[in-house]
Amino acid sequence: MVDVSKFKPKTIYVTYIAATPEKVWQALTSADFTRQYLFGSSVDIEPRAGGRFRMLWPDGRVHIAGEVADWSPPRRLSVTWLVEGMKDFGELPACLVTYDIAQSGDAVKLTMSEAHSWDVPRDILKGGEMGWPKILSGLKSLLETGKPLAAANEPPPPEFIKAVKKAVAEKPWLCQ
Amino acid sequence: MSKPKFVYVTYIRTTPEKLWAALTDPQTIRKYWFGITAESGFRPGSPWQLRFEDGRVADTGEILEAEPAKRLVIRWRNEFKRELKAAGHTRCTMEIEMADYYPDFGGKAVKLTITHEAEAGEGAPMIEAVSGGWPKVISNLKSLLESGDIAFK
Numbered sequence: 090m091v092d093v094s095k096f097k098p099k100t101i102y103v104t105y106i107a108a109t110p111e112k113v114w115q116a117l118t119s120a121d122f123t124r125q126y127l128f129g130s131s132v133d134i135e136p137r138a139g140g141r142f143r144m145l146w147p148d149g150r151v152h153i154a155g156e157v158a159d160w161s162p163p164r165r166l167s168v169t170w171l172v173e174g175m176k177d178f179g180e181l182p183a184c185l186v187t188y189d190i191a192q193s194g195d196a197v198k199l200t201m202s203e204a205h206s207w208d209v210p211r212d213i214l215k216g217g218e219m220g221w222p223k224i225l226s227g228l229k230s231l232l233e234t235g236k237p238l239a240a241a242n243e244p245p246p247p248e249f250i251k252a253v254k255k256a257v258a259e260k261p262w263l264c265q
Numbered sequence: 266m267s268k269p270k271f272v273y274v275t276y277i278r279t280t281p282e283k284l285w286a287a288l289t290d291p292q293t294i295r296k297y298w299f300g301i302t303a304e305s306g307f308r309p310g311s312p313w314q315l316r317f318e319d320g321r322v323a324d325t326g327e328i329l330e331a332e333p334a335k336r337l338v339i340r341w342r343n344e345f346k347r348e349l350k351a352a353g354h355t356r357c358t359m360e361i362e363m364a365d366y367y368p369d370f371g372g373k374a375v376k377l378t379i380t381h382e383a384e385a386g387e388g389a390p391m392i393e394a395v396s397g398g399w400p401k402v403i404s405n406l407k408s409l410l411e412s413g414d415i416a417f418k
Contacts, residue, residue, distance in 0.1 A: 104275075105404035107416040196404075196417040218274075223364075226276035226374070226407070233412050240276045240374040241365040 090139050091158050091169050096185040096204035099214055102221045105196045108232040113190050113197050114163035116228055125237040126227030128152075134168075136160055142168040150174060155183055165189055170203075177250075180257045181213070182206055201225060207262035212252035216245050269392040270382040273399045276374040279410040281334040281361045284375055287406060288337060288359060297405035297415055307331050313339055321345065326354070336360050341381075343391055353387030355395075379403065 106113060116122040120131035123144070130144040130152045138160050144153035155169035171183035182205070189200040203217045223240040230238035277284060287293045295302040300318035305311045308331050315323040322344050330338035337359045343349035357379065364376040379399055383389045405415040 103400040105401055105417040107408060107412070107414070194418055222274035223276055229404070229407065229416075230278060230411055233408055233416065234278075236278075238276060238278045238366075238374050238411075240376070243365060 091156055091185070093158050093167065093185060093204075095206040097206075098202040098204045099209060100203040100217045100221065102201045102225055104199050104225050104229055105193060106199055106229045106232055107195070108197050110163040110190045110192060110197055112232055113199055113228075114166070116232055117166055117188055118162075122228075122231065126231050127224055128242045142170075146174065155186075158185060159187070163190055177253045177257050178216070181253065182262050184209075184217075199225065199228075207265050210252045210256065212246075212248040213256065215249050219243060219245070268383045268385070269389045270380065271392050271396045271399065272381075273379045273403055275377050275403050275407055276364055277377060277407045277410050278373070279375050280373075281363065281375055283410060284361050284377060285334040285337075287410060293409070297409045298402050307337070313341075317345075329356070334361060340384075341391075342388070343394070346394075349391050349394060352390045354384045355381060355388035355391045356384055357381045377403070377406075 118132060118134055118136070120133065123130060123132040124147070127144065129147050133143045133145055135141045135157060138157055140157040140160070142155045142157050143151055146152050152172070152174040154171050154173045157168055159165050159167035165187065167185060167187040169183040170186040171179060171181070173179040185204040187202045187204065189202070191198045201221060203221070220242070223242070226240065227238045230236065289303070289307045291302040291304060301315050301323060303313065303315050305313035305328055307328055309328055311328040312325070313328050314325045317323055324341055324343050326339050326341040328337070329340050330336060339357045340354055341357050342354045360378045362376045364374040366374050381392060381395050381399065383392050401417050405417055408414060408416040
């Protein structure tokens with residue numbers, strides 16, 4: 090099992106959704122939902138801590154791969170997350186993505202945290218900073234209106250690509 | 266050390282014009298901002314203030330830039346908490362852009378970026394204070410524009 094104590098949260102995104110915790114849980118863990126807000130990727134997850142976690146492109150290729158670190162429906166889902174399908178990026182250490190689902194008045198407060206086990210450069214964090222608002226805005230729209238809102242995945246900025254290449258070449262996490 | 270800054274990005278199924286109207290119309294603001302509303306001419310140099318439902322002034326400031334359907338910059342100071350008022354001014358920038366989208370996936374999206382930052386040597390405690398509030402307010406604004414109702418009451 091992954092040692093979650095090594096991971097420090099670097100990017101946090103909070104959104105409030107008019108839904109129940111159970112519906113939000115379903116939206117995070119069922120393929121029919123994720124492919125409507127996660128750039129077309131379908132989740133494939135074994136429903137237990139230590140189980141396999143993957144996001145698959147529509148043609149079946151692996152987009153994201155990892156392991157379930159916490160499976161506590163409908164309150165907390167935590168998975169290791171490695172974007173295997175992206176050139177170079179797949180050679181970095183996996184990050185830890187955690188969704189906390191809490192009732193907050195009539196709404197659900199969904200908190201996404203992206204945590205890292207190494208001193209990840211600022212420019213690499215820009216990848217998640219660009220992606221999460223699109224993904225979680227889409228999830229909210231889908232649950233509240235029944236219709237997806239698919240802001241397209243943008244190519245990452247040049248400084249991100251440069252920082253990823255540098256990290257893959259130098260592997261700074263080996264001496265941290 | 267860079268200045269304290271809070272950034273919140275959201276994507277909304279609407280048009281830039283409707284989003285601008287929702288950010289500047291007092292009656293609409295009241296619906297998604299827990300009864301608080303903004304009073305301003307929303308032109309460069311206009312005074313700006315937020316008021317609670319009971320009429321008390323929450324925050325004051327000035328419009329620094331206003332480009333309808335694109336960009337609004339507000340110089341912003343808290344008025345109702347002594348320590349935040351004493352901390353001084355902050356600057357809030359609201360930017361509206363069309364987002365790229367997948368045409369077979371439910372329609373166009375507008376990107377709203379809120380950047381709330383301290384001014385040089387001022388306002389830092391205010392940024393901490395607004396960091397919890399913006400996700401509630403903007404989640405409600407998105408719900409109101411997309412479904413006609415708010416999420417967080």
